[in-house]
Amino acid sequence: MQDVVAAVLITTGTVFFIAGTVGLLRFPDIFCRLHALTKADGLGLALIALGVAFLAATPGAVFRIVLIWFFVAAASATCGHLVARYARRSGAGVRHD
Amino acid sequence: MTDPLVIFDLLLALAIVALAAASLSVRDLFSMIVLFIIFGLLSALAWVRLSAPDVALAEAAIGTGVTGALLLKTLHHLRFASGTLGQKAAYGVTPVAPVPMAVIMTNAVFCGLITLGLVVAFLGAPAAGPGFDPLVAEAMPQSGVEHPVTGVLLNFRSYDTLMEVVVLLAAVVAVWQIERGLSEAPAPAMGEVWQGFARLALPAIVVVGTYLLWVGAEAPGGAFQGGAVLAAVGLLLLLTRAYVPQPAHRGIARGAFVLGTAAFALVALLVASGGRVAFEYPLDHAKTLILLIEGMVTISIAVTLAALFHGREPVALAKGDRNDT
Amino acid sequence: MTPDLIYGLTGVAVFGIGLVGALSAQDRLRRVLALKLCSVGAGFLLVVGAWREPPAAPDPVPHALVITGIVVMVSATAVALALIRRLQTLEATDER
Amino acid sequence: MTTFLSLILIALLLSILAGLVRIFRGPEPAERMLAAQLFGTAAVAILLILSQLMALPALLDVAMVFALLAAITLVAFVVLASRGVR
Numbered sequence: 001m002q003d004v005v006a007a008v009l010i011t012t013g014t015v016f017f018i019a020g021t022v023g024l025l026r027f028p029d030i031f032c033r034l035h036a037l038t039k040a041d042g043l044g045l046a047l048i049a050l051g052v053a054f055l056a057a058t059p060g061a062v063f064r065i066v067l068i069w070f071f072v073a074a075a076s077a078t079c080g081h082l083v084a085r086y087a088r089r090s091g092a093g094v095r096h097d
Numbered sequence: 098m099t100d101p102l103v104i105f106d107l108l109l110a111l112a113i114v115a116l117a118a119a120s121l122s123v124r125d126l127f128s129m130i131v132l133f134i135i136f137g138l139l140s141a142l143a144w145v146r147l148s149a150p151d152v153a154l155a156e157a158a159i160g161t162g163v164t165g166a167l168l169l170k171t172l173h174h175l176r177f178a179s180g181t182l183g184q185k186a187a188y189g190v191t192p193v194a195p196v197p198m199a200v201i202m203t204n205a206v207f208c209g210l211i212t213l214g215l216v217v218a219f220l221g222a223p224a225a226g227p228g229f230d231p232l233v234a235e236a237m238p239q240s241g242v243e244h245p246v247t248g249v250l251l252n253f254r255s256y257d258t259l260m261e262v263v264v265l266l267a268a269v270v271a272v273w274q275i276e277r278g279l280s281e282a283p284a285p286a287m288g289e290v291w292q293g294f295a296r297l298a299l300p301a302i303v304v305v306g307t308y309l310l311w312v313g314a315e316a317p318g319g320a321f322q323g324g325a326v327l328a329a330v331g332l333l334l335l336l337t338r339a340y341v342p343q344p345a346h347r348g349i350a351r352g353a354f355v356l357g358t359a360a361f362a363l364v365a366l367l368v369a370s371g372g373r374v375a376f377e378y379p380l381d382h383a384k385t386l387i388l389l390i391e392g393m394v395t396i397s398i399a400v401t402l403a404a405l406f407h408g409r410e411p412v413a414l415a416k417g418d419r420n421d422t
Numbered sequence: 423m424t425p426d427l428i429y430g431l432t433g434v435a436v437f438g439i440g441l442v443g444a445l446s447a448q449d450r451l452r453r454v455l456a457l458k459l460c461s462v463g464a465g466f467l468l469v470v471g472a473w474r475e476p477p478a479a480p481d482p483v484p485h486a487l488v489i490t491g492i493v494v495m496v497s498a499t500a501v502a503l504a505l506i507r508r509l510q511t512l513e514a515t516d517e518r
Numbered sequence: 519m520t521t522f523l524s525l526i527l528i529a530l531l532l533s534i535l536a537g538l539v540r541i542f543r544g545p546e547p548a549e550r551m552l553a554a555q556l557f558g559t560a561a562v563a564i565l566l567i568l569s570q571l572m573a574l575p576a577l578l579d580v581a582m583v584f585a586l587l588a589a590i591t592l593v594a595f596v597v598l599a600s601r602g603v604r
Binding site for chain 2: 521527553571598600601
Binding site: 103106107110113114117118120121126129130133136137140143144146147148149151152155156159160163164167168170171172174175196201204205208209211212215216219228229230233245246248249250253254257258261264265267268271272275276321398402405406408 | 447476
């Protein structure tokens with residue numbers, strides 16, 4: 001049962017990662033791409049982390065996985081914000097496709 | 098059916114070779130650095146697949162993280178801070194006559210021959226021959242730690258590690274000779290989101306670095322990886338100019354640079370004065386001594402890497418003689 | 423096809439690419455980068471030499487050597503990059 | 519389960535390799551850096567799965583360091599680049 005739940009979670013997470021890549025490639029300007037990347041990847045990693053946590057039996061491993069997820073979520077949100085600020089100030093945000 | 102992991106390995110290997118070639122052939126220097134950073138990340142993944150997590154940690158933290166930041170800083174200097182904003186300065190190209198095609202071809206042929214020789218040597222080498230692992234496994238109970246790599250680094254081959262710390266010291270001495278001056282770049286406006294993140298993340302990174310140092314005795318980790326993670330905090334402080342090096346701080350910095358080497362050498366001398374060979378730690382105190390050395394070396398590495406990133410001795414210069422990055 | 427064969431050939435290829443790059447690159451930053459590629463290629467070969475078929479543990483001695491190599495390489499890179507920055511500043515003042 | 523996890527690994531690797539195209543096409547430096555950010559997050563995911571697959575809990579520490587350094591290179595980029603544009 002646990003295996004099935006983990007498999008479903010990990011598969012869904014991977015789909016989100018692929019969606020993020022498609023967004024990075026197909027969206028027209030930097031703000032759309034940022035939006036695709038940070039949201040899809042954040043959710044994808046969260047689902048994969050949850051799935052791996054289901055598989056990992058030891059409390060220590062689960063604790064570390066939660067820490068990693070928390071750090072990545074905070075860091076990628078902050079980095080996305082910084083990149084967006086930078087793009088707006090440098091005037092890079094115009095649509096160019 | 099072949100194991101899907103083999104396909105993963107093949108894909109990863111192809112990607113690594115392609116990224117190496119692409120990072121050298123792409124025209125834009127910024128893309129070159131980004132490709133190189135990704136190349137480093139993928140190499141670290143490959144080393145994980147070869148069950149070498151220690152090496153992957155060191156490569157990710159030092160070989161890619163710190164080196165990537167250094168390259169970005171140098172590129173920024175080449176493009177904006179040199180005063181000439183022409184195409185030549187932007188690409189950092191040495192003004193030389195174009196190399197004749199024949200020379201390039203000869204170079205390529207010779208490099209190809211060398212690489213081919215390496216391939217032949219690699220394929221002809223006895224696969225999985227006897228290594229040092231039985232010797233190390235036999236000696237581990239006497240090392241004072243449980244993790245073999247740490248045992249090798251700080252006990253069986255301590256001379257190497259001592260010299261490595263000396264190399265770092267020599268590098269920072271050289272860099273301080275090459276460039277001096279106070280950097281006068283204005284503090285970047287990072288915004289409130291960053292302030293909140295920094296307040297939370299910087300102490301967390303310090304904890305992670307200390308944890309890596311501590312766990313090195315029984316699992317992958319240790320002084321170099323921990324030091325590099327702590328250096329990352331220094332990098333962030335320097336970048337956001339939360340800390341600006343002052344001439345008055347040079348004494349403390351110098352002390353931190355030599356701390357690792359001094360502690361390492363002092364322990365060796367003390368052990369030697371007790372009628373033993375240097376680095377033949379007494380078994381009862383081996384773990385304490387190794388952790389002591391590692392702690393001091395970690396502080397040294399963290400401060401040295403941050404200073405290498407800053408890349409200049411903070412001295413007040415006479416007017417008209419300064420450069421700022 | 424075992425990982426050591428795949429990644430050993432990768433290491434040799436990366437080393438070769440770095441060698442060509444170090445000889446033929448025109449700008450300084452790229453040349454430093456090419457030498458870094460060479461060092462990573464050499465690291466690959468050492469790590470491959472240490473690899474044993476799991477569940478056997480790998481040989482720790484080459485791992486320690488590669489870690490030492492990575493730290494030495496970052497020191498060398500930092501000095502080279504400081505020299506490049508200095509050269510650039512000097513050239514810029516010459517042209518003014 | 520092993521085969522399933524290996525297939526997931528391949529899918530994740532292919533998805534980040536596709537992201538490489540963005541680095542070549544650019545056109546803004548910020549977008550090239552974004553692709554590197556994607557690499558960082560996906561590499562963390564790959565390491566999480568590998569730690570399960572290879573039964574090496576130590577890989578979780580490696581994943582932590584990966585997450586950290588991806589953030590640092592991005593901050594370095596933003597700070598240095600905005601100094602240049604100003």
